[in-house]
Amino acid sequence: MKKWKKLLLILVIGLALVLGGGIAYLKTQSYSPTNNALQTAKNAEDSGDWLYFSGKDQTKPMIIFYPGALVEPESYSPWAQTLAKAGYPVYILKMPLDLAVLAPNRGEKVLSEHPKRDYIVGGHSLGGVMASRFAKGHTNHLEGVFFLASYPDTKGTLADKNIPVLSLTAENDRVLNHDAYKKAKQDLPKSTDYQEISGGNHAGFGSYGPQKGDGKSEINDQNQQVAQQLLLWLKEYVNH
Numbered sequence: 001m002k003k004w005k006k007l008l009l010i011l012v013i014g015l016a017l018v019l020g021g022g023i024a025y026l027k028t029q030s031y032s033p034t035n036n037a038l039q040t041a042k043n044a045e046d047s048g049d050w051l052y053f054s055g056k057d058q059t060k061p062m063i064i065f066y067p068g069a070l071v072e073p074e075s076y077s078p079w080a081q082t083l084a085k086a087g088y089p090v091y092i093l094k095m096p097l098d099l100a101v102l103a104p105n106r107g108e109k110v111l112s113e114h115p116k117r118d119y120i121v122g123g124h125s126l127g128g129v130m131a132s133r134f135a136k137g138h139t140n141h142l143e144g145v146f147f148l149a150s151y152p153d154t155k156g157t158l159a160d161k162n163i164p165v166l167s168l169t170a171e172n173d174r175v176l177n178h179d180a181y182k183k184a185k186q187d188l189p190k191s192t193d194y195q196e197i198s199g200g201n202h203a204g205f206g207s208y209g210p211q212k213g214d215g216k217s218e219i220n221d222q223n224q225q226v227a228q229q230l231l232l233w234l235k236e237y238v239n240h
Contacts (some may be wrong), residue, residue: 030098035096036159040081041074048210049109050091053080057087061092061118061238062108065092066077066100066127066134068149068206072082073098075206076124082227087121088128088234100130107134111141122146122166124205129184134189135163146230148205149176151184163239165192168229170200170222172215195232197225 033041044051051073055062063083067073073092080090091110096102100123107121118141123131128150135145136156145158148165152158158165165188169176184191197204197219203211204222219225 030070030210032077033072034207037075040077050093051082055084055087055089061120062089064110066123068125068127070098071155074206078207079227100127104229106132118143119142124148125150128176129153131163133136149173149202152187164199165189167194170197172192173202174215175202
């Protein structure tokens with residue numbers, strides 16, 4: 001084997017090892033769903049691209065959800081199932097390496113299957129940033145946007161959009177960058193509905209256990225409060 005071929009082979013092998021090691025490391029940092037969330041996720045249809053909780057009311061918009069960084073999608077099953085039982089079909093998107101930033105337009109696959117269906121898009125933490133970018137570029141049939149412990153960035157600014165927006169935070173959240181959150185209010189409509197869950201924390205917007213750097217939750221089941229807040233907002237601000 002020629003010298004340059006040997007060098008190329010070594011380079012390729014080295015790159016593969018680095019990538020493999022990086023992926024393995026990310027997997028060790030991922031947040032897995034609780035047993036309750038796993039059991040609830042069994043009630044969803046798994047397409048490979050998303051978990052789908054069927055809603056029986058065809059007059060209600062579908063909900064497309066972007067998970068937080070390194071959080072497995074099943075973790076959001078408890079509140080998603082509650083919304084589905086209220087008639088709203090919910091799609092929890094699956095992301096490469098559980099990072100929405102690697103597939104910001106994953107929601108297009110859902111829209112392509114339901115081109116005439118109204119929809120709501122939302123996300124948790126980094127997923128909310130990607131959801132805002134998606135909303136900005138996909139306004140047809142968009143009925144609203146919600147943020148769970150999250151906010152838009154300038155690429156996903158919604159300040160000029162005449163749509164309902166919910167910003168839901170938690171009192172004991174120590175993961176959310178509160179300075180950036182306050183600054184990002186300039187990228188939200190003035191009509192945005194701001195709500196806070198008393199005693200809740202960042203990880204409580206899903207069901208995956210404690211999160212590094214987070215505050216302590218003082219409530220038993222934040223997921224149900226998340227579902228209740230979303231349903232109240234949907235009924236009051238979304239025209240369905």
